Amino acid sequence: MNKIDALLDILSKIYQILVLVYNSKYHGNLAFDEDPQMNRQEVMDYLGISESTYKRMVRQGRLKPMKLPGGDKFYKSDLLSEFKESKRRGRV
Numbered sequence: 442m443n444k445i446d447a448l449l450d451i452l453s454k455i456y457q458i459l460v461l462v463y464n465s466k467y468h469g470n471l472a473f474d475e476d477p478q479m480n481r482q483e484v485m486d487y488l489g490i491s492e493s494t495y496k497r498m499v500r501q502g503r504l505k506p507m508k509l510p511g512g513d514k515f516y517k518s519d520l521l522s523e524f525k526e527s528k529r530r531g532r533v
Contacts, residue, residue: 479520481506481513488523489532498523 479487484504485495498504499513503523506513 476516476518478514484515488527
């Protein structure tokens with residue numbers, strides 16, 4: 442049974458790598474399944490910013506949303522640098 446578990450673990454890692462390659466090639470984002478998507482309001486709450494600040498950051502290119510039918514979406518991992526900046530400024 443240990444060999445089967447090891448094989449399943451390897452296959453799972455290969456799958457995650459394939460997801461990364463697919464996302465980077467076709468969507469421009471690198472994300473694992475564990476990397477949750479966030480909508481506009483969740484991003485504003487996470488970064489501790491107002492809507493006008495959010496719009497300014499998008500306009501400046503500091504935030505790059507994926508434009509989807511349900512609205513702007515972000516991967517949480519893409520927001521790490523802005524989260525660190527918000528933390529530095531004392532917003533979070």
